[in-house]
Amino acid sequence: MNQESSGNVHARELRETKTPQGGQERPVGDLFRLDGRTIVVTGGGGFLGTAAARAILESGGDVVCLDVVPIPRSDNWKPVEKAAAKYGRNLLYVQCSVRDADEVAEAFASIRQQLRSPIRGLVACAGISENGPSTVFPAATFRNVLEVNVTGTFLVAQAVANELLQTQLSGSLVLIASMSGHVSNRGVDTAAYNSSKAAVHQLARSLAAEWGSRKGMPLIRVNTLSPGYIRTAISAESMNKPGMKDQWEGDNMLLRMSTVDEYRAPVLYLLGDGSSFMTGADLRVDGGHCAW
Template sequence: MPQTSEGNVHALHYREAKPSQGDSSRPVSELFRLDNRTVIITGALGFLGTTLAIAIFESGADIVCLDLSPTPNAANWNDVEDAAKKHQCQLSYLQLDVTDENAVSETFAKFVPSLRYPIKGLVACAGLSLNGPATEFPASSFRKVLDINVTGTFLIAQATAREMTRTNTTGSMVLVASMSGYCSNKGVDTAGYNASKAAVHQLTRSLAAEWGSRVEIPLIRVNSLSPGYIRTAATAESLQKPGMESQWTGDNMLYRLSTADEFRAPVLFMLADGSSFMTGADLRVDGGHCSW
């Protein structure tokens, strides 16, 4: 039994009822549906954010997209809007710096009253990677990476959990980590990024432990996604370095880079009821990179 810092044993009040058990009578197709719920996506204008938004609309959820830009400027934003219309889902976009605690609270206060359905999902994609030799890497850059990738992820998860608690709504969170939280990447100097993603793994486990069984809040499952190398505009510069393409493709068991669409099904699985007995886990989708 846990003890306080003073050494006094105290009892934590856990749920007596078994939470969110599976239902064998439900069709498998329903286990990946997200109807009658709202999902928040941070870093929504990135290559992964827009791809996941379209997939989440296809599964029936409304979405609140959050990112730094005052207006949505993703190259494929029209595709996101078209998907919302096609599937008769509600799409909202708001500017947000996830590292600003006050801004996070204020932004939630803006969009929550306009929601059709309760918030039951979060996909925290907002992140930053800065390269540079550790002997020369500025402390300010290191702090910025940690602030966005770790503190920002915590703040948005915290705000989402508070709203779920206010409405007494169960939910599922997907925190985007990386295979770099497990290993170092050959040919790239990203000590700060790697450290931050390892922290996201631990944050996932810690939040899952707090929010999975306490009676004072509804059941909230928290898992992380650890992508491997993804071929996008964001990785194009690194791939121009001589030998990097062959290095990255040869570093995993499938001998290729992934594409953003290959993370749709993993995220939908973790958000939806099909993963009802999964929390505090990391789903590594890395082509076998970490399994050599």
């Protein structure tokens, strides 16, 4: 029998001392709890980001929301503030462009001084999409989509990993990808967006491989969550195109669009200890769109 390498021994020791081992002897409800943890949420002022933030607060975690807008929309943000007050949790909002490495570094330096619990996770929701036929799609617009969706996701994941490296605590990173990283969507010209989300899938697998067992690193799990079509005020504008609503609803097996609230439980599962043996994977929540 071959002896374990020193790197593997180190990784095994980290798992034994700092990481729940499947939670076999813990109540099931605890597997979704986030007590004593701060979770960073990018795109934290948007529809999906605020839904994730509320779920984290309700599950015992503190939340730091990062978003490019100076002040989030009040109709999105007020429920988050109410949840923080109701459950006695710490909630921070920091303006930050995730595509700018200096801004990300400044944001984390600011956050570090205000934490009540250590950073233990990330939900990377920040992303943009631009539509247009590829024959005339501007190169600058294509680059911008990649900068926000891919580079921005990487920069914040990197910053969270470095916080975990300092504290030597385990963590879980959830990168919001899309079913559009698996397939092309009929009726919309979104080559840049689709390409960026496929890149997020590969980014998660690559980071999971690096941070799951590397010597000197705590255990950091990295997974993606791939939503299907979500009914929001923004998607409602796209559905004004004749036939688009029927097509989007008919393209999946449940014959409807999702709501942001339907991603709360998947986010909590990926962040929490219930998914302790899951890394480098994609959780597709698309109503069966990709399963035809």
